[in-house]
Amino acid sequence: MIAIERSTAGSGACGPMVWLLALMMGVLVPAQAAELNITAEFRPSALDPTHNRFVNTTPQSGYCASHPALCRPGDFTINTGMSVVQRRLFGGGTDPREKWYLAADGNWQDVTVRNANNHELKARIRLFLVGLQWNVGNDGSNPGSWGAATGGCRGRRGIGGSGLYRYAWDVADNNVVCVRSPRATTDRMARLTFSIGYYLETPNPLQAQDGEYTGSVTYTVGNGQQIDLGQGDYSDSELTLQLQLNVVHDFRVQFPADSPGVQLAPEGGWSRWIDHGLPPARLRQELPFHLTTSMDFSMKLLCEHPAGTGCGIRNHADDADDAVVPVDVDVTIPGMTNLRDGRPAQFTALSSNDAHAPRFTPDGYLMQRRSTLRFTAEREAVTEMLRTPGSHWSGDMTVVFDANP
Structure with missing residues (x-):
């Protein structure tokens, strides 16, 4: 499941001292x-x-x-x-x-x-x-x-x-x-x-x-x-x-659903694994969204199952050993530039580490710009998951769009 957030002097001196002070105060003009x-x-x-x-x-x-x-x-x-x-x-x-x-x-x-x-x-x-x-x-x-x-x-x-x-x-x-x-x-x-x-x-x-x-x-x-x-x-x-x-900025993120879900799958489907036992090189799914913005913002991840500097998914089988495999997340937003490296926002990796969160700036006012989040489990993660056929791996990831980091 993928969640999206928007985010003292003696007595003899007293007489003349007081008199001089009063005199000075009388001539002060604010x-x-x-x-x-x-x-x-x-x-x-x-x-x-x-x-x-x-x-x-x-x-x-x-x-x-x-x-x-x-x-x-x-x-x-x-x-x-x-x-x-x-x-x-x-x-x-x-x-x-x-x-x-x-x-x-x-x-x-x-x-x-x-x-x-x-x-x-x-x-x-x-x-x-x-x-x-x-x-x-x-x-x-x-x-x-x-x-x-x-x-x-x-x-x-x-x-x-x-x-x-x-x-x-x-x-x-x-x-x-x-x-x-x-x-x-x-x-x-x-x-x-x-x-x-x-x-x-x-x-x-x-x-x-x-x-x-x-x-x-x-x-x-x-x-x-x-x-x-x-x-x-x-x-x-x-x-x-x-x-x-x-x-007064305009900032809106629109997804196809309020709580969009991502189903990781191999390119071309599971038939090569089911029919021939050939493991897929990776599992991947893209999640499109539309972005309207006139301001800078950063993006980061919040993870139910942390994995390194990112998020992962966990085996939920009854006899599982709580293994977690990483799922990489990147984003592509045409018309945006990553302020960290000056590159276009294309396949820019997202992280759960604030120090590595990319910050983007728009080339101008972007309206309903079609953009994409991509979720990928690479070969090592796939190999680990395939060790237990029939297992169910899942985890919640929250993608935070932060305009005031």
Whole structure:
């Protein structure tokens, strides 16, 4: 029977010490942090079996949502919810941080994300765009930009009127400091809000376990920090990007019966043994099944009668000596590769030893892929069984498909 599973100081010092501590506590200001959720998901697609990338599911907002015609296909921005107040622009001034100003860390940041089983994936993220919105009142002036920017940022067209002005700067993949003179000078308080555009690189989800993976990366914000929008009062000193990568795999194994049985027999039947006494070279039986998967998994055996690193069958005759003979089990799954040796999953031996269990990875999304388990008793096993004609040999073997080993 074959079963299938899815698987102290003195008192004189106390007064001044307490006073100094209270004074220090009075001036501590906790860091204010803003958080943004960035979500992406992988689901296999029957319409595109080669699909192996996460899809961004974060709602679009910010510059590219307001002005999609000014953004390229694939550009994505999200509002930070942060602001800078008392921000002034001096067209003829010398302080670059009182002009159109942006300092940004556009380098790739490594992020480790983990699921509930503590399985890790490695992702990378970087800022490629900062979109800014100025609210400067309504006095008939427009503090639009003037001239080319220094520092290597490429500007995108500004849009607005006297009270509101939006524009964006592309950020290269390094640390940039970009300055541009305003067309008008404002010496009144202005409020600046901003959005960010990001690129996200994710690993191959076909090699990931199911579940939600989370991790984060934090940027400092303010004067001389990783994101610096110029002189002003910042609502927050940190911006944390919370990554949520959701993997929803498809994994199904279908056999012809719920508890399939295997009858070992010689190729061509038993007639040569019965009629002529010629022992068969081996006994064998194949068991077909269909596999649907978009993920890695391993396969191993659980045995009623262990035999070496595999399973066996035992003589159940009343006068038997509990002899057990081995039955080799291998699997063939077209479109799968054995990660242990890089070979196709063809006649790959299965074992009851976890250290030898093969782990397979799909070439893409496999749907209803016809596959085969093969059970073989070789010559030595056959010879042992034939020593007791009329004997009955059997044993239960469980084939475990383990997607989370």
